[in-house]
Structure formats: C-alpha cells, structure tokens
Amino acid sequence: SQQGEEDPQALSIQEGENATMNCSYKTSINNLQWYRQNSGRGLVHLILIRSNEREKHSGRLRVTLDTSKKSSSLLITASRAADTASYFCATTSNSGNTPLVFGKGTRLSVIA
Amino acid sequence: KAGVTQTPRYLIKTRGQQVTLSCSPISGHRSVSWYQQTPGQGLQFLFEYFSETQRNKGNFPGRFSGRQFSNSRSEMNVSTLELGDSALYLCASSSQGPSYNEQFFGPGTRLTVL
Numbered sequence: 001s002q003q004g005e006e007d008p009q010a011l012s013i014q015e016g017e018n019a020t021m022n023c024s025y026k027t028s029i030n031n032l033q034w035y036r037q038n039s040g041r042g043l044v045h046l047i048l049i050r051s052n053e054r055e056k057h058s059g060r061l062r063v064t065l066d067t068s069k070k071s072s073s074l075l076i077t078a079s080r081a082a083d084t085a086s087y088f089c090a091t092t093s094n095s096g097n098t099p100l101v102f103g104k105g106t107r108l109s110v111i112a
Numbered sequence: 113k114a115g116v117t118q119t120p121r122y123l124i125k126t127r128g129q130q131v132t133l134s135c136s137p138i139s140g141h142r143s144v145s146w147y148q149q150t151p152g153q154g155l156q157f158l159f160e161y162f163s164e165t166q167r168n169k170g171n172f173p174g175r176f177s178g179r180q181f182s183n184s185r186s187e188m189n190v191s192t193l194e195l196g197d198s199a200l201y202l203c204a205s206s207s208q209g210p211s212y213n214e215q216f217f218g219p220g221t222r223l224t225v226l
Contacts, residue, residue, distance in 0.1 A: 030211050040200060042116075042217040088155065092211045099145060099168045100210040102155035 004032075004089040004103030012109040019076040021106040023089030024069075030094045032065055034074050037086045037105070046074070046087075051094065081112045113138055116205050116218035124224045130191040133221045137184050137205030143167075144186040145210065146178060149200040149220075158201075161186055162209060190223075198225045 007022045023032070031050045035043040047063045049056050049072070056063050062075040076083055086107050090100040117136045125131050137144050145168075146158040157170040161180035178188040184205070190197055200222050204215035 033210075033214065035215075035217075040220075040222075042202060042219045043204075043215075045214040045216065048214050090155075090210075097167060097209050097211045099157040099160055099170070100215065101157065102147075104154045 004091055004101065006087070006089060006103045006106045008106060009104070010107040010109070012111065013079055015079060015081055015110055015112050017079055019079050019083070019108055019110070021074045021087050021089075021108070023072045023074070023103055025072075025089075025091050025103075026070065028094045029067070029091045030098070031092055032063075032072050033090045033092075033100065034061075034063060034072075035088045035090060035102075037088065038084075043088065076108075079108075079110045081110050084108060084110045116203060116216050118201075118203055118218035118221050120221060121219065122222050122224075124226065125193050126226050127193055127195060129193050130189065131193060131223060132187055132189045133201055133203075133223075135186045135188075135203035135205075135218060137186070137203075138216055141205035141207050141216070142184055143206045143209040144180055144184065145204045145206075145215065146186070146188050147202045147204070148172075149202060150198075155202075158188065160209065167209070193225045195225050198223060 004025045033048045034046040060077045065072045086105040088105045090102045143162045145160040160168040175191045180186045200220045202220045204217045
C-alpha cells in the first residue's frame, strides 16, 4: 500500500514558472526521497532528506520536510520543458532497514 | 561507472507461462530492490536482496520470487503468469539499501501477458 500521497495529481505550468508538489505520509520515517520518471522509463533520484533535516537544495530543486505534519514539498524553480515528467515521493520507515514506499506521483507538464 | 542494466527490456508472454528478469547493479552496490509499476497500483515493492540474502519482501504471492548472486546480479522469476502481472518491472541498486542512501534505477523490463 502507498505510504505517500502526492498533491496535486497533475500540474500544468508555463516555462519559467515555479512548480510546487506536496507529499504527505502516514508513519514515522527515516528518510524521504524524491524521484523523477520520464514516460514509463526508470526513475531518477533527485533528493534524499533525512528525518532530522528540514530543508535541502540541489540546483533548481528545493525540498522541505515537516515531520510534525508528516509532509514534504518539492519546489522546482524556473521550470523548463525538460522538467516534464512524473514526480514521486518515497519514504523509508524508522524501524530498521526498510524498503522505499512510493506515492502515486504528480504528473508535471511544462509548456514552452 | 555503468548504470543499472535490466534485461530483457520488453517481453511478451501468455498466461500460465513463467518469466525470468535480470538486473545488473552498479559495480560495488550490494543492495538490489525490485518494484512493480502498474497504472492502477503505482509502484509497489517486491523484494530487496543484500549480499545474496533477501532482506525485505513485499506483499506479493509466492509466484514472485527472486535471488541474488555473489556478484550482486539479481534475477526475479514470476511463475504461472496472470494477465494482472503485465507491468513495468524496475530494479534499483544502492550500496547499503534504501534506508541509508539513494536508489539507482534501471530502465525497467516491460512485461505484457496475453
């Protein structure tokens, strides 16, 4: 069963705008990871944020984590057509070595 | 470093047959995880192997099995295929496992069951 729930399910923006995707989860986590998938291909890792971290940056990506609200957000700034993809959050629980549990993803379309 | 490779990339089988999928992790990675992706259920965890031992298993029937070899290459097998097994099967590798570090995914094997 899915742990994370992404919101919105789909997002369409113009090139140059910022895109924000949210992820909520249910149980205590060890870490939360964001991945991108282009058209049914393999997933590409974007950022990993640990439960004791609140914010991380990587290039045009900014991820925040609020463990009190059990939520995370992914911000893509100055979006490009090449950012068009599905974005997934995934969590590992804090009870030992556990697998990634994925949400259903947000489908982002960036229009040139 | 070469990325994660999966073979075959596409496969068409009929109901009742069995299939074996292969995954070669990034050199030096000891953890290999398998996921099934379908439009209805999304990405679901199948199993994880670490140093030839199954470390975690998802909620799939016993028709789904896997193994890992001493060179960390992994295979998964699905016996008695059903229509609902049609999916993209993804494997991912990492040095220590998803609880510790990022996962590197292969391109997937698209299985169609007729």
